[in-house]
Amino acid sequence: MPLIEFSDKGLYCPAGDFYIDPWQGVDRAVITHAHSDHARWGSKSYLCHRDSQPLLQQRLGPNHYQPVGWNEPLYLNGVRLTFFPAGHIIGSSQIRVEHNGEIWVVSGDYKLENDGISGAFEPVKCHNFITESTFGLPIYKWKPQQEIYSGIKAWIQRNQAAGKSSILIAYSLGKAQRLLQPLSEVTEKIFVHGAVYNLHMALVNAGWKLPPVEKVTPDTPKAELKGAVVITPGSAEGTPWLRRFAPYEIGVCSGWMQVRGAVRRRNADAGFILSDHADWDGLLTACKATEAECVYATHGFQAAFSRYLRENGIQAREVKTEYGDDEEEGNSRTDEQGIANDEGNV
């Protein structure tokens, strides 16, 4: 019996009787990170990193949560579980599962570049590695984040000079927090959409020191919004909510912006290729670093990515999960799922 099975409810460890990121309610869920396609409603207990807990509480409400730190092993029915930083968003973790000398690592989502708030991705040696493959095609290659931030800052300054607001479309959990530091370098005040604000406050109340933000409300004086810098999830795109910032330019921050057609389809004025996922080289580097005998590729371009690994001497399989249900995983599907979820909080 394998240590981890791919069941219809999610990744299941029979020996320890727990699920990792289940997509249906279970007795015991172990959560890699707080994005809504990984942390779903309906389980009796949630084991997660301690930085994920306030986010899960914000999104899923009161539940039985058990927080744990990185590199703090614990045992469930004799199975050893250890969380390691995944570098994806605040609290995101890879989960190492060990039993009778067999080691599996579930990556959740990850990126290799240290963004300063999500912890630095740590390669973990294992026999079997379950990896994401959101950007598992060689066309996806990221530039260093400082270069992208410079681009965003220059864009904002151009907009400011032209008397325009800068609307940055960013996932409200992850990229929104990541953008705060660079944005605070070019503006006194960062305005945020309600969805971003709620998560921000959850983090601040949990003790996080983040650059301050201001929530946009119907009472926010119009004069203050002229030439404003605003972070909002994509759900606000094309809605009357944006009118108060006119005139404005829209910049979308997403790895999907790598392809011109995606920028044009979003009808964005600017596309910033900023992702919280590993790019092609990052995925390859991570898989090799685990020295795994077998790699299981999930959600993303899993077919292409696992075939490439096989052709390069790494045993690999594609696995269907509900973190995406197809190799293409519609451009920014996870984003949109997250945003749909956010809308309840606006």
Next chain:
Amino acid sequence: MRQFAELVTQVGSSTKTNDKLDALVAYFSSAVDEKDKVWVIALFSGRRPKRAVNTTQLATYAIEVAGLPFWLFEESYHTVGDLAETIALLLPESAPEQQHAEPLHDYIEGLIGLDKESEEVKKGFILESWRGMNRAEQFVFNKLITGGFRIGVSQSVMVNALAKVLQLESSVIAHRISGQWDPALISFEELLGEHAVTSDNSKPYPFYLAYAIEDDLSTLGDPHDWQAEWKWDGIRGQIIKRGGELFVWSRGEGLMTEKFPEYHALQTILPDGLVLDGEIIPAVDGKPLAFALLQTRIGRKNVTKKQLQEAPIAFFAYDLLEYEGEDWRGRPLTERRARLEEIVKSLHHPTLLLSDIVPFTSWEDLARLREQSREMGAEGFMLKKKSSTYQVGRKRGDWWKWKIDPLVIDAVMIYAQKGAGRRSGLYTDYTFAVRDGDKLVPFTKAYSGLTDKEFAQVDAFVKRNSLEKFGPVRTVKPELVFEIAFEGIAASSRHKSGVALRFPRMSRWRRDKKPEEINTLEDLKKMLEVYGK
């Protein structure tokens, strides 16, 4: 090359016409080499250097440089939807100190010079060029080779930008950049200067185009102020006779004199200094034939005797733009028309016909006449104000097209493929089938007619309901029903269904219909009998 790459990036990413215009104005007023400017005008008006390296070669070099297996290149291409961009994304980006991009025209001249060279020389040139470029430059360089600078700039925006920079009317610019000129040989001054037009006998006038009328005809006012003609389904063209030479221009396709030997007889009989506007269309005894027959002609390099017999081309003249060497476009339509009729009638040649005026006294009258369109081989009416001048480009007000409703058929989607451009990565290109007993018979593809939101929904359906994958094509569960609208139908031996449709598109998503309720092959064949001529 850097400025050009930046121009393409700016124009391609901006969502507002004014920003595009500003970017073009800035480019044309900049100190960029004038040879580059000429090439930009050429590229943005659909001209491009002859392809010296084919796309397969280009892809092969890229795969080698990137060190990737072929299948992965293909997989990437299907996701990006554009070959030039895929290659630019896969090539290693060169270090800034290695980047030494030359002016645009150097690369283009280099590419042109490769024509007769060996494969090895071609490859050397391409690889060396890539090495010196950043990603944006690699992209536009690849575009020069793969062709088609459809990057979201319409020719009219460029014309307006040039008009602004040169302080000329945009109609003057449009005229000067029309026709045939070789960007490699012509200077900016020769192209756009004062003598540009007079020195070129073949130069056509920019076509005056009409919008479809959406309002009630009564909004046009007194019917007596208007002239109605059948709207022919052929190729819009100009016949030019100057300096003893004959030129035939088509809208979109360029100079087509050699394609239509039928017109050569006109060279001797037409008076000099004459330009006619009309429809290039196959016709027998003055009655137009199906557009499909014209299509069999334009795709071929050499015209066969059989084709000349089966689909003899005529010219249905409807306007006179130049007479005795004088530009007549500013005169009212009635005056142009009267002279046109005199000319055509006096020549009395089977190839040169008049596009008849359809007499009518009231708008209701005209609406009744319109019902005969299909029998006439027309697709509706053209309505032209009798006092109208011949304008430049697509304009509202004086000319309108009033088309008949399209033919429609309900069909089920069975295959899907990813689109290109702004639809890259989305399944937007579909194949549709009608029912034949318990079989489904594919009969057409369609790519347009849905809103972005509907496309996103169909895309999600395709991803969830794929049955098989053949290269880029997915077979999908036959479940979604669409109404397919089309302008015409013709018999075709090349299609399994035996028919070919003219301009098919999705006119409605029939969520109310089940796949069992779609039309049948029999229905399609009946339509062919009635409308297929």
